[in-house]
Amino acid sequence: MAKNRILIVEDDWDIAESIGLNLELSDYDYCIIDDGLAAVERLKDDHSFDLALLDIMLPGMDGFALMEHMQKYNIPVLYLTAKTDVPSRVRGLRSGAEDYIVKPFSMLELLVRMEKILDRSGKLNKILRYRDVTIDTEKRTVTKNGEAVSLQPLEFDLLAKLVKFKNCTLPRERLLNEIWGIDFAGGTRTVDIHVAHLRKKLGLEGAIQSVSKIGYRLED
Amino acid sequence: MKLRTKLTAASILLIVIAVTACCALILSFVQKDEMSDVSNTGITDYQSFYKSFRQTVATDLPEEAIVQRSFLVNAFRSTDGFQEFSLRQGDEYICNNAGFEIESLFQKSAYDSAGGDIDLQYRVARVSGTDYFAAHATLKIGEAAYDLSFARNISAITDEIRALAVKCVLIGVAVTAAAAIAMWLLVRRSLKPIDRLKAGAGELALGNYANRIPVKGRDEFSELAADFNCMADAIEENVGMLHEKSARQQAFINDLSHEMKTPVTSVLLCAETLLGRNVPPETRNRLLTRIYDQGKWLEALSQKLMTLVMLQCELGLQPESVEKLLNAVQEATAGALRERGVALTTDCGGDTLRMDFDLMRSALVNLVMNALKASDTGQTVTIRAYGRTIEVIDQGKGMPPEEVGRITEPFYRIDRSRSKKYGGAGLGLALVKRIAQAHNARLVISSVMGRGTTVQIVFEQTDPKG
Numbered sequence: 001m002a003k004n005r006i007l008i009v010e011d012d013w014d015i016a017e018s019i020g021l022n023l024e025l026s027d028y029d030y031c032i033i034d035d036g037l038a039a040v041e042r043l044k045d046d047h048s049f050d051l052a053l054l055d056i057m058l059p060g061m062d063g064f065a066l067m068e069h070m071q072k073y074n075i076p077v078l079y080l081t082a083k084t085d086v087p088s089r090v091r092g093l094r095s096g097a098e099d100y101i102v103k104p105f106s107m108l109e110l111l112v113r114m115e116k117i118l119d120r121s122g123k124l125n126k127i128l129r130y131r132d133v134t135i136d137t138e139k140r141t142v143t144k145n146g147e148a149v150s151l152q153p154l155e156f157d158l159l160a161k162l163v164k165f166k167n168c169t170l171p172r173e174r175l176l177n178e179i180w181g182i183d184f185a186g187g188t189r190t191v192d193i194h195v196a197h198l199r200k201k202l203g204l205e206g207a208i209q210s211v212s213k214i215g216y217r218l219e220d
Numbered sequence: 221m222k223l224r225t226k227l228t229a230a231s232i233l234l235i236v237i238a239v240t241a242c243c244a245l246i247l248s249f250v251q252k253d254e255m256s257d258v259s260n261t262g263i264t265d266y267q268s269f270y271k272s273f274r275q276t277v278a279t280d281l282p283e284e285a286i287v288q289r290s291f292l293v294n295a296f297r298s299t300d301g302f303q304e305f306s307l308r309q310g311d312e313y314i315c316n317n318a319g320f321e322i323e324s325l326f327q328k329s330a331y332d333s334a335g336g337d338i339d340l341q342y343r344v345a346r347v348s349g350t351d352y353f354a355a356h357a358t359l360k361i362g363e364a365a366y367d368l369s370f371a372r373n374i375s376a377i378t379d380e381i382r383a384l385a386v387k388c389v390l391i392g393v394a395v396t397a398a399a400a401i402a403m404w405l406l407v408r409r410s411l412k413p414i415d416r417l418k419a420g421a422g423e424l425a426l427g428n429y430a431n432r433i434p435v436k437g438r439d440e441f442s443e444l445a446a447d448f449n450c451m452a453d454a455i456e457e458n459v460g461m462l463h464e465k466s467a468r469q470q471a472f473i474n475d476l477s478h479e480m481k482t483p484v485t486s487v488l489l490c491a492e493t494l495l496g497r498n499v500p501p502e503t504r505n506r507l508l509t510r511i512y513d514q515g516k517w518l519e520a521l522s523q524k525l526m527t528l529v530m531l532q533c534e535l536g537l538q539p540e541s542v543e544k545l546l547n548a549v550q551e552a553t554a555g556a557l558r559e560r561g562v563a564l565t566t567d568c569g570g571d572t573l574r575m576d577f578d579l580m581r582s583a584l585v586n587l588v589m590n591a592l593k594a595s596d597t598g599q600t601v602t603i604r605a606y607g608r609t610i611e612v613i614d615q616g617k618g619m620p621p622e623e624v625g626r627i628t629e630p631f632y633r634i635d636r637s638r639s640k641k642y643g644g645a646g647l648g649l650a651l652v653k654r655i656a657q658a659h660n661a662r663l664v665i666s667s668v669m670g671r672g673t674t675v676q677i678v679f680e681q682t683d684p685k686g
Contacts, residue, residue: 014486015482018486018489018490018507022493023499076307083478084477103482104484104488104490105488168497169495194546214376217498220498
């Protein structure tokens with residue numbers, strides 16, 4: 001299945017490029033446009049985007065005005081802006097945007113929100129691949145080289161998370177909260193044990209890296 | 221109590237007092253006049269009766285008591301006007317025509333005494349519903365003393381006075397009522413402008429600063445309304461200025477926060493990528509360089525903001541050599557000019573100007589750097605000083621006229637991405653303008669598309685204070 005394509009409309013090239021770099025590392029395709037009018041032009045020929053990250057203050061045409069063009073092609077919109085005032089947020093969300101992130105933001109947060117939007121619009125890849133491992137998030141099955149591997153439910157969730165955010169360092173506490181839940185009484189040691197199981201069952205000893213004092217990262 | 225009610229009540233009270241006083245005075249004059257007439261006539265009549273009676277009885281008084289008595293009665297009755305007199309000896313009336321005891325009127329109450337040879341007492345009295353003029357004197361006949369009393373019915377006159385008093389009261393009430401109504405209307409009419417003033421002040425209090433009070437006539441209220449309108453003008457102007465100022469500040473803060481957020485976002489993104497991602501070495505270096513550049517840019521922005529803040533304070537202006545200033549500018553910009561292959565010529569015709577040397581140098585360096593950005597390789601930037609003017613001229617691409625007006629706004633950039641590449645924070649010309657203002661100088665920008673831009677700093681003739 002093809003990678004999700006993301007349209008970035010952001011006039012600050014440095015920021016756009018940093019986002020692009022991160023998206024690339026998280027297995028997304030992306031396209032950067034730094035002008036509102038140029039974005040409209042581009043959409044006429046090429047509008048097969050799964051999600052658009054829009055700045056609001058743009059040269060040519062502002063992000064609010066771009067919204068209707070995005071809606072014409074059914075592209076979900078996530079606003080990415082320095083405008084913190086409540087009227088702008090309300091206006092952004094009312095106009096049909098899926099989400100609104102205020103600069104400065106954390107890349108990990110952006111990735112999570114993007115994933116949620118893609119999930120809602122049904123454009124999220126249901127099949128995750130990592131090297132020879134294939135994960136079907138719908139059927140909750142894992143195969144390695146075509147052979148089924150049996151995983152505990154929590155091990156499956158941990159693997160899916162690591163693959164979804166590959167090349168990102170995921171803190172132990174975060175994994176614990178999101179997979180085991182906030183009420184889980186066990187310590188972060190539980191995460192270490194499950195990671196050890198995953199490494200062993202899937203032969204990912206080198207791929208799942210321990211980042212000292214923080215957590216784990218699955219590397220390409 | 222309302223002023224209208226107060227004024228009306230006070231006026232009515234005054235009118236009542238005046239009318240009452242008038243009526244009372246007139247009545248008392250009339251009464252005094254009438255009474256004085258009555259008294260004079262009475263006294264004269266009494267005296268003539270007294271005299272003629274005394275004369276009649278002065279001679280040949282019979283000795284025997286009964287004869288004497290009838291003689292007296294005869295003499296009394298034969299004197300003209302006896303019908304109004306009474307004669308008494310001791311407690312016994314020889315003759316009583318009044319029908320009541322006249323002498324008792326002179327026992328305790330106040331009475332007047334007339335001068336002359338007769339010791340005459342007289343007064344006006346009311347006896348059982350009738351007014352009388354009464355007079356009384358003692359008459360000596362032979363050895364015995366007699367009381368000769370006089371009572372004249374004056375009801376006709378007192379009734380007339382009473383009728384007059386009733387008329388006075390009626391007229392007074394009517395006049396007072398009419399005056400009260402007139403007063404009420406007059407006060408209401410006079411105070412009407414106050415309602416207009418009140419409505420105007422109310423509108424102003426509600427924040428409706430554009431509202432004015434219509435000015436009619438030339439009385440004190442119109443003067444007050446005119447003054448009030450002047451005040452409203454001043455308030456409207458000041459409030460407008462405050463609004464404008466706060467809008468400008470808000471816009472500045474919004475721009476500033478956007479300007480700060482962009483590099484901060486970039487720095488955080490790069491740092492997050494470096495910390496959390498395994499990136500190839502060349503990407504790592506690029507991200508680090510970006511963090512360094514953005515940090516430097518933030519530093520430059522904060523420096524400029526500090527300068528802006530400093531400019532709010534009073535500057536110590538000293539006379540400085542313009543030539544020295546131009547040399548310092550040339551020195552500071554030489555490197556950047558050489559790198560871009562742009563020449564700089566200075567033409568110094570100025571002497572000394574009062575300035576803060578560092579700030580003025582920084583303003584001129586800003587202008588030269590702007591000129592440099594607009595210039596192409598091989599072109600020349602000129603700094604010229606003459607009289608009280610210093611100007612920076614370039615042969616670059618120039619600006620459209622609508623840009624010239626906006627270019628001194630903080631954070632305004634014609635082309636953001638290009639300007640940022642040279643480290644501009646978009647504060648340059650705003651800063652130069654503020655520096656010029658702090659020197660009591662004007663910033664004059666003229667530009668022709670394709671021919672170049674000239675920016676002049678024109679010092680005013682009068683030196684600023686301090």
